[in-house]
Amino acid sequence: MAMHVIPNRIGVDVAKDELVLYDPTTDQIFALPNTKTAIRRWLKGLPQNTHIALEATGIYHLELAEQAHAAGHTVFIINGYQLNHYRESMGRRAKTDASDARLLADYLEANQRRLQPWTPPPKAYCTLQRLLRRRATLVQARVALQQSWKDEGSLKALIKPVLAHMDRLDQALQKRLRLALREAGLQAERARCQALEGVGELTATALxxxxxxGDFRTSDAFIAFLGLDLRVRQSSKREQRRRLTKRGDAEVRRLLHNAAMAACHSPRWHRVYEGYLQRGLKKTQALVILARKLARIAFALMKHKTTYQSETQIA
Incomplete structure (x- = not known):
């Protein structure tokens, strides 16, 4: 009878300049510079197929994740929201780099069967995501400047060249997005999504x-990835208000919300939107449902390589 070999587990707390690691097999905590050379040297000394758990931290965890995956180890990226709740459920009061490294190793041991191993995203995904996030930062900065300077009288004119330069940066980013789509051969996919009512070029690119x-098997999986799925909490006859999980990319949700705001005025979706309002839903709730419907249709179009036909086209 073959013996079941338990893989070595390591929890890693990630910061910009340093990695704090916990190895349960030796019960040791040690620090490592968050650099390519240091990570490569450390990975060479690990047993084969070590399971490494680390928390998502923007971009600072990517070097370790990519090198570890390339070296044949299994990487798990843990959601910070889930980790915080796990910490509270375990009654742990301290939150330090060392305690978080231990917590990650414990979380991996307790939940490994239901966790999905991390795989490197496609190059096109990384490029498009980076450009969309940079544009989102630019748009937020532009809106903040415009609002804060609107009552400054004579000084208001001084901000106009800055806003104009931001507009040029926006156009340059959109041009880069089109180029990235063309290089990746994804223009047809964007066209499929853009055929939807309310979905413009940027929203189609985000979809x-x-x-x-990932290889999403169902539209539910795609909706969950976008963070548009609902968190339900119910106990006996008491049910709390349902809320979005919001675990996906915030910029994609923002663009989909804008698309829903435009689609609700179209002949195809106006009655649907008004129907939600007549049922007593608030405008935001109705727009979220409409955004979810648009995302589901876009998923089906891309999944099955089909062309969108609205009810007005069919009629």
């Missing part, structure tokens, strides 16, 4: 980007 991240 195509999200679709590239």
């Amino acid at each position: 195509v980007m999200a679709f590239q991240r």
Whole structure:
């Protein structure tokens, strides 16, 4: 009878300049510079197929994740929201780099069967996501400047060249997005999504980007990836208000919300939107449902390589 070999587990707390690692087999905690050379040297000394758990931290965890995956180890990226709740459920009061490294190793041991190993995203996904996030930062900065300077009288004119330069940066980013789509051969996918009512070029690009991240078997999986699925809490006859999980990319959700705001005025979706309002839903709730419907249709179009036909076209 073959023996079941338990893989070595390591929890890693990630910061910009340093990695704090915990190895349960030796019960040791040690620090490592978050650099390519140091990570490569450390990975060479690990047993084969070590399971490594680390928390998502923007971009600072990517070097370790990519090198570890390339070296044949299994990487798990843990959601920070889930990790915080796990910490509370375990009654742990301290939150330090060392305690978080231990917590990650414990979380991996307790939940490994239901966790999905991390795989490197496609190059097109990374490029499109980076450009969309940079544009989102630019748009937020532009809106903040415009609002804060609107009552400054004579000084208001001084901000106009800055805003104009931001507009040029926006156009340059959109041009880069088109180029990235063309280089990746995804223009047809964008066209499929853009045929939807309310879905413009940027929203279509964001949907195509999200679709590239994984082999989503169902539209429910795609919706969950976008963070548009609902968190339900119910106990006996008491049910709390349902809320979005919001675990996906916030910029994709923002663009989909804008698309829903435009689609609700179209002949195809106006009655649907008004129907939600007549049922007593608030405008935001109705727009979220409409955004979810648009995302589901976009998923089906990309999944099955079909062309969108609205009810007005069919009629």
